[in-house]
Amino acid sequence: MAIKETQLVDQDYRYGFHDQTASYSFKSRKGIDHEIVEQISQMKQEPQWMRDFRHKSLDIFFAKAMPAWAKNEVLEAINFDDIYYYMRASDREGKTWEEVPEDIKRTFDRLGIPEADRKFLGGVTAQYDSEVVYHSIRKDLEAQGVLFSDMDTGLREHEDIVREHFATVIPPADNKFSALNSAVWSGGSFIWVPPGVHVAIPLQAYFRINAENMGQFERTLIIAEPGSFVHYIEGCTAPTYSSNSLHSAVVELIAKEGAHIRYTTIQNWYKNVYNLVTKRALAHKNAHVEWVDGNIGSKLTMKYPSVYLVGEGARGEVLSIAYASEGQHQDAGAKMVHAAPNTTSIITSKSVSKGGGRTSYRGLVKVYEGCEGVKSNVRCDALLMDPESRSDTYPTMEVDAKDVRVEHEATVSKVGEEQLFYVMSRGLTEVEATTMIVNGFFEPFVKELPMEYAVELNRLIALEMEGSVG
Amino acid sequence: MPDIILQIKDLHVKVGDNEIIRGIDLEIERGTVHALMGPNGSGKSTLSLVLMGHPKYAVTRGDIIYQGRSILEMAPNERSLAGIFLAFQYPSAVPGVSVANFMRNTLMARHKGDAPLTPAKFKGLLDNAASKLQIDPKVLGRYVNDGFSGGEKKRLEMLQMLVLQPTLAVLDETDSGLDIDALRIIAQGIEAQRSPEHAILLITHYQRILNYVKPDKVHVLVKGRIVKEGGPELAHELERTGYDPIIKELATV
Numbered sequence: 001m002a003i004k005e006t007q008l009v010d011q012d013y014r015y016g017f018h019d020q021t022a023s024y025s026f027k028s029r030k031g032i033d034h035e036i037v038e039q040i041s042q043m044k045q046e047p048q049w050m051r052d053f054r055h056k057s058l059d060i061f062f063a064k065a066m067p068a069w070a071k072n073e074v075l076e077a078i079n080f081d082d083i084y085y086y087m088r089a090s091d092r093e094g095k096t097w098e099e100v101p102e103d104i105k106r107t108f109d110r111l112g113i114p115e116a117d118r119k120f121l122g123g124v125t126a127q128y129d130s131e132v133v134y135h136s137i138r139k140d141l142e143a144q145g146v147l148f149s150d151m152d153t154g155l156r157e158h159e160d161i162v163r164e165h166f167a168t169v170i171p172p173a174d175n176k177f178s179a180l181n182s183a184v185w186s187g188g189s190f191i192w193v194p195p196g197v198h199v200a201i202p203l204q205a206y207f208r209i210n211a212e213n214m215g216q217f218e219r220t221l222i223i224a225e226p227g228s229f230v231h232y233i234e235g236c237t238a239p240t241y242s243s244n245s246l247h248s249a250v251v252e253l254i255a256k257e258g259a260h261i262r263y264t265t266i267q268n269w270y271k272n273v274y275n276l277v278t279k280r281a282l283a284h285k286n287a288h289v290e291w292v293d294g295n296i297g298s299k300l301t302m303k304y305p306s307v308y309l310v311g312e313g314a315r316g317e318v319l320s321i322a323y324a325s326e327g328q329h330q331d332a333g334a335k336m337v338h339a340a341p342n343t344t345s346i347i348t349s350k351s352v353s354k355g356g357g358r359t360s361y362r363g364l365v366k367v368y369e370g371c372e373g374v375k376s377n378v379r380c381d382a383l384l385m386d387p388e389s390r391s392d393t394y395p396t397m398e399v400d401a402k403d404v405r406v407e408h409e410a411t412v413s414k415v416g417e418e419q420l421f422y423v424m425s426r427g428l429t430e431v432e433a434t435t436m437i438v439n440g441f442f443e444p445f446v447k448e449l450p451m452e453y454a455v456e457l458n459r460l461i462a463l464e465m466e467g468s469v470g
Numbered sequence: 471m472p473d474i475i476l477q478i479k480d481l482h483v484k485v486g487d488n489e490i491i492r493g494i495d496l497e498i499e500r501g502t503v504h505a506l507m508g509p510n511g512s513g514k515s516t517l518s519l520v521l522m523g524h525p526k527y528a529v530t531r532g533d534i535i536y537q538g539r540s541i542l543e544m545a546p547n548e549r550s551l552a553g554i555f556l557a558f559q560y561p562s563a564v565p566g567v568s569v570a571n572f573m574r575n576t577l578m579a580r581h582k583g584d585a586p587l588t589p590a591k592f593k594g595l596l597d598n599a600a601s602k603l604q605i606d607p608k609v610l611g612r613y614v615n616d617g618f619s620g621g622e623k624k625r626l627e628m629l630q631m632l633v634l635q636p637t638l639a640v641l642d643e644t645d646s647g648l649d650i651d652a653l654r655i656i657a658q659g660i661e662a663q664r665s666p667e668h669a670i671l672l673i674t675h676y677q678r679i680l681n682y683v684k685p686d687k688v689h690v691l692v693k694g695r696i697v698k699e700g701g702p703e704l705a706h707e708l709e710r711t712g713y714d715p716i717i718k719e720l721a722t723v
């Protein structure tokens with residue numbers, strides 16, 4: 001980490017800084033209609049089929065109601081007319097780091113993107129508002145034939161691959177927010193891994209919301225051809241703004257026969273962000289898909305990474321953590337749909353609520369008729385830091401096959417007085433002891449993260465614990 | 471003049487409405503080992519937790535003077551940094567936090583402001599203490615007390631003591647539930663802690679440990695009061711007679 005802890009603590013919100021939006025070369029007006037959609041598609045010089053797709057999706061968005069299960073009063077508060085749906089930070093993409101505009105570099109500096117990551121920058125796309133500003137594929141990736149770019153470039157340069165797979169996992173009509181994303185999407189990552197290729201380094205991208213009321217609608221599509229492996233990491237954090245922001249991404253993963261995709265997210269949106277993300281993977285025969293998902297910020301998160309196990313022997317895993325403090329609701333979970341025999345799934349969900357924060361686990365395990373030999377294990381652990389905080393679990397099991405093993409275990413615990421006293425008796429303050437206990441609780445998640453993310457997450461937790469204890 | 475590390479004066483302690491410690495006076499000098507014995511439920515653990523500042527126990531009368539000043543207002547972590555250590559009768563687990571990580575944090579709490587603890591120095595301290603207690607290095611990677619056996623927990627308490635080098639160590643039944651070899655190892659650990667600089671309050675039910683660690687003084691606690699004091703021979707006597715004669719004696723007074 002490039003930023004010292006003290007610097008971070010000094011700030012009202014640790015990443016709370018704005019860049020001048022005046023230098024933006026394009027700024028669309030607020031609100032959403034067919035004209036805006038047309039403008040976006042024209043600016044991007046998209047093929048007709050994508051333009052049609054956007055318009056059709058917008059109609060679906062208008063027609064669809066809000067998700068029925070959700071806490072509607074919070075969602076109802078979103079004013080769709082008061083949001084920018086497209087904006088870009090620079091006219092063109094920087095080909096080298098030197099060409100990346102200074103104010104954007106400064107933003108990354110403030111974010112404290114670790115030095116180690118900068119070495120990686122050869123393989124990084126960084127999304128700044130709606131447009132990708134820096135992207136350059138490392139030579140070794142290129143040599144392996146791996147395609148890694150922003151989604152817009154992917155569409156431009158590899159239209160056939162995109163057209164074949166785009167929106168096949170998450171159709172626009174899936175839910176209101178996937179429809180909205182389909183209409184106005186911009187940026188996100190496009191990855192295609194050729195058959196049998198193992199991508200040794202994690203591919204990384206950073207997203208953040210910058211302009212006030214700026215909606216961000218990135219669209220990510222990862223296709224792993226048979227027998228390939230790729231690990232994709234995104235880390236998110238957003239600056240302070242007074243009014244509400246909307247982040248509504250769509251992420252589609254396709255793991256073909258024997259392929260393995262791991263998708264790691266850590267998001268730390270500021271407390272005014274609505275984070276409504278649709279993430280879904282298709283796992284074909286003997287494929288393996290892992291979602292590693294950390295939700296620390298935002299006002300409301302609704303995110304249920306899912307795996308559709310459509311080929312025999314496929315494996316799906318979701319390992320997620322959620323942290324909610326005052327005024328926050330993390331409504332997260334997972335879905336595992338077993339549509340083939342001998343498929344397995346593991347869901348591990350860990351949540352911490354503090355200062356009146358609320359976490360919910362909403363999960364579905366579905367086993368279709370004829371899918372024998374399915375194994376599924378769901379485990380939800382919630383930790384409550386005080387009596388004002390809240391945690392609920394809404395697990396759903398729909399099993400229509402014989403010879404299946406579906407297990408579900410849920411625990412809710414409180415930070416114990418004895419445990420806290422034990423740690424404090426070794427010289428740690430109450431805040432330090434609480435931080436240690438919470439970090440320990442999240443450890444099964446943290447140990448799956450690359451080093452620099454693990455350090456960053458531990459530090460975020462420490463800052464959170466400082467915020468409201470005592 | 472003797473250097474008194476701990477002075478307990480007319481201490482009364484309540485949990486809820488229950489008075490558990492009912493007037494204790496006790497002095498411990500630097501460089502000495504005191505043994506505290508007494509029947510189950512007599513208040514030994516309560517006393518040790520009160521010394522460490524457990525929030526559940528209310529001191530209703532009296533005072534605890536440590537190195538010349540009252541510690542009643544000090545938080546548990548402040549007492550720890552001042553040099554007081556408690557080996558718990560029932561140590562808590564801290565899932566997800568490895569022993570090594572835990573120890574690093576406890577040491578870092580002591581290095582605030584001054585020269586940072588280098589990784590090499592930390593490793594040296596930890597490995598040295600672990601080898602004295604014949605702790606498998608693998609244990610240092612396990613989560614603190616998580617799934618530990620009774621004996622392993624006791625050993626981990628001793629490890630912490632040896633690393634932290636407290637001025638006053640209170641060991642609450644650290645010798646209970648140990649096999650013969652483990653008992654000897656724990657005793658060696660206590661002996662390693664014993665020094666002219668340190669003081670130890672050893673809470674035990676058994677004479678056995680006192681064969682290895684010879685106490686300077688033995689106190690007997692019954693129903694929240696120290697009812698008898700003596701030299702090492704008192705422990706031998708109790709081993710033979712049990713607490714009955716003392717309790718009967720009290721009843722007749």
Ligand SMILES: Nc1ncnc2c1ncn2[C@@H]1O[C@H](COP(=O)(O)OP(=O)(O)OP(=O)(O)O)[C@@H](O)[C@H]1O
Binds near residue numbers: 488508511515517559
């Ligand atoms: N937190 C508590 N709440 C209620 N009662 C308590 C609490 N702590 C201790 N007590 C009571 O105080 C008395 C003394 O307990 P304590 O644990 O100090 O005994 P002890 O001498 O350590 O016994 P043992 O030899 O069994 O460890 C017991 O009757 C116990 O039930």
Ligand SMILES: [Mg+2]
Binds near residue numbers: 514515516559642
């Ligand atoms: Mg006891």
